[in-house]
Amino acid sequence: MPENTPKTLFIASDHGGYPLKESLKNSLSKQYNLHDLGTDSEASVDYPELAHALADKVVATPDASGILICGTGIGMSITANRHRDIRAALVHNKFTAQMAKEHNNANIIVLGGRVLEPTMALELVKIWMSCKYEGGRHQQRLDLIDRRNRNSNRNIAAPLSEVDPEISQLIRQETEREESKLIMIASENCVSQAILDAHGSVMTNKYAEGYPGKRYYGGCQFVDQAEQLAIDRAISLFGADHANVQPLSGSGANMAVYLSVLKVGDTILGMNLAHGGHLTHGSPVSFSGQLYHSVFYGVDPETEKLDYDTIEEIALREQPRMIVAGASSYSRTLDFPRFREIADKVGAMLMVDIAHIAGLIVAGAHPSPIPYADFVTTTTHKTLRGPRGGMILCRQKYAASIDKTIFPGMQGGPLMHTIAAKAVAFKEAMSEEFKEVQKQTVINAAFLANQLQEKGLRIVSGGTDNHLFLIDLTNLPVNGKGAEEALDNAGITANKNGIPFDPRNPADPSGIRIGTPIASTRGMREAEMKIVADCIEKVLKNPEDGNISKEVRTTIRELCARFPVYSHLL
Numbered sequence: 204m205p206e207n208t209p210k211t212l213f214i215a216s217d218h219g220g221y222p223l224k225e226s227l228k229n230s231l232s233k234q235y236n237l238h239d240l241g242t243d244s245e246a247s248v249d250y251p252e253l254a255h256a257l258a259d260k261v262v263a264t265p266d267a268s269g270i271l272i273c274g275t276g277i278g279m280s281i282t283a284n285r286h287r288d289i290r291a292a293l294v295h296n297k298f299t300a301q302m303a304k305e306h307n308n309a310n311i312i313v314l315g316g317r318v319l320e321p322t323m324a325l326e327l328v329k330i331w332m333s334c335k336y337e338g339g340r341h342q343q344r345l346d347l348i349d350r351r352n353r354n355s356n357r358n359i360a361a362p363l364s365e366v367d368p369e370i371s372q373l374i375r376q377e378t379e380r381e382e383s384k385l386i387m388i389a390s391e392n393c394v395s396q397a398i399l400d401a402h403g404s405v406m407t408n409k410y411a412e413g414y415p416g417k418r419y420y421g422g423c424q425f426v427d428q429a430e431q432l433a434i435d436r437a438i439s440l441f442g443a444d445h446a447n448v449q450p451l452s453g454s455g456a457n458m459a460v461y462l463s464v465l466k467v468g469d470t471i472l473g474m475n476l477a478h479g480g481h482l483t484h485g486s487p488v489s490f491s492g493q494l495y496h497s498v499f500y501g502v503d504p505e506t507e508k509l510d511y512d513t514i515e516e517i518a519l520r521e522q523p524r525m526i527v528a529g530a531s532s533y534s535r536t537l538d539f540p541r542f543r544e545i546a547d548k549v550g551a552m553l554m555v556d557i558a559h560i561a562g563l564i565v566a567g568a569h570p571s572p573i574p575y576a577d578f579v580t581t582t583t584h585k586t587l588r589g590p591r592g593g594m595i596l597c598r599q600k601y602a603a604s605i606d607k608t609i610f611p612g613m614q615g616g617p618l619m620h621t622i623a624a625k626a627v628a629f630k631e632a633m634s635e636e637f638k639e640v641q642k643q644t645v646i647n648a649a650f651l652a653n654q655l656q657e658k659g660l661r662i663v664s665g666g667t668d669n670h671l672f673l674i675d676l677t678n679l680p681v682n683g684k685g686a687e688e689a690l691d692n693a694g695i696t697a698n699k700n701g702i703p704f705d706p707r708n709p710a711d712p713s714g715i716r717i718g719t720p721i722a723s724t725r726g727m728r729e730a731e732m733k734i735v736a737d738c739i740e741k742v743l744k745n746p747e748d749g750n751i752s753k754e755v756r757t758t759i760r761e762l763c764a765r766f767p768v769y770s771h772l773l
């Protein structure tokens with residue numbers, strides 16, 4: 204930097220440091236490019252907010268320095284030093300001010316507003332700003348402050364932001380998107396920092412083909428314990444006989460069940476994709492419809508709910524080997540005892556796919572299929588709020604064949620970092636807090652659906668018993684694709700979805716699917732769902748109106764800011 208351009212200096216204080224800050228400002232602004240970040244009065248404020256704001260500025264601005272002042276300077280220095288690349292020095296006299304720069308290269312000086320006289324404080328700032336960092340042996344020590352630098356292999360220890368700024372930036376943008384928008388995609392959720400930590404761990408390095416205690420690789424003592432914890436927790440969470448936590452996805456879990464007990468060409472009876480079923484329940488575009496003879500049940504055209512007598516008729520006619528219950532966009536409680544009854548009448552096995560509702564089941568907010576089903580499959584990332592992945596629960600008599608089908612039948616080495624994160628998710632799911640969130644998820648969905656109905660929108664089947672519902676857009680000035688876009692522009696992310704007997708095609712169907720898992724995880728309740736209902740109504744009734752879109756975006760941004768989830772990552 205040329206000698207004659209004034210150095211950039213940020214200054215901030217809390218109320219205890221406010222008088223000293225004001226008195227320093229006059230003289231410092233003549234000599235430096237000074238930016239005051241507050242506070243603006245002696246009204247009480249929280250010093251960490253100001254310290255974080257100033258530290259962020261100093262890190263982000265090349266060659267910048269900062270001054271922080273609170274009553275003693277202690278709280279400000281503790282906070283600022285939490286930031287990587289910040290060296291904040293609390294100084295009391297000329298010698299410490301000089302050393303702070305010469306030896307420690309402090310980029311922030313911290314002063315006690317109730318400790319120092321203004322003239323002394325000014326002198327300390329001037330000494331610190333005019334001294335020069337000596338480098339040399341001091342640099343080696345500064346480097347060691349960051350624990351990564353103790354690693355002799357700097358390439359391995361370097362942070363993502365240095366190794367791959369493009370991906371680092373994209374992750375930051377995705378974090379901002381998830382933080383500032385209201386995600387109402389029914390199949391998504393937001394995991395805890397604990398789960399992110401487990402998922403981002405060195406367990407990704409470990410090959411562990413096989414199962415705990417019976418691996419084809421050495422060095423599995425710790426991943427064995429992690430997988431056993433995941434298994435034991437899953438079994439106790441759902442009351443199952445057996446759990447396999449290795450499936451890479453929900454689709455893979457379903458495939459493993461079919462491969463373990465069906466022969467190619469066997470008949471499976473599943474829910475029609477167009478009525479809310481899943482691709483893997485026999486759709487012709489999926490392996491499930493290609494390997495097996497698949498037949499379907501759907502919802503009743505009048506009630507838009509499952510009619511179990513009709514399902515029984517179809518089963519009696521088609522004599523399936525396997526009946527599949529479960530759905531991706533069906534908003535009503537599933538009657539598992541009735542499914543079992545139908546399966547028994549035709550001698551079929553029953554698989555229940557609880558991918559969407561697993562979290563609700565754990566909390567008792569939806570009945571459990573475990574007593575009725577031969578197999579229960581699930582994803583771990585939907586309402587269950589774990590890492591992306593799948594799981595199979597089954598009766599003991601199927602345990603060995605399920606395990607053999609997953610490995611070596613279908614998969615190679617399991618994702619041990621994901622399995623560790625699944626274990627964390629299952630532990631979280633045992634908590635009262637988790638159960639409360641699940642119950643509120645159902646309350647929020649019902650409340651929101653009801654609000655929208657009162658505004659004249661049509662909800663498929665007239666409401667919801669679970670975490671999701673479908674809005675029929677037929678009488679609104681927008682179709683599924685346009686609704687998805689208009690809502691996302693306004694800060695609400697949901698997905699276009701077919702409705703039962705949809706006359707339109709799946710690329711631009713007549714419905715939009717709304718889910719409340721993330722809103723509920725963030726802590727939103729009925730009062731917030733009321734605001735969301737207003738927003739959804741405005742956007743869907745005026746999809747082309749840019750002013751409404753902007754206004755709703757602001758409302759949603761403010762709402763999300765009141766219920767932070769990843770603010771600590773930004």
Ligand SMILES: *Cc1c(COP(=O)(O)O)cnc(C)c1O
Binds near residue numbers: 451453455480531592
């Ligand atoms: C989401 C879902 C799946 C598939 O999960 P993936 O992990 O995406 O493969 C399976 N079944 C149902 C009912 C689902 O909703």
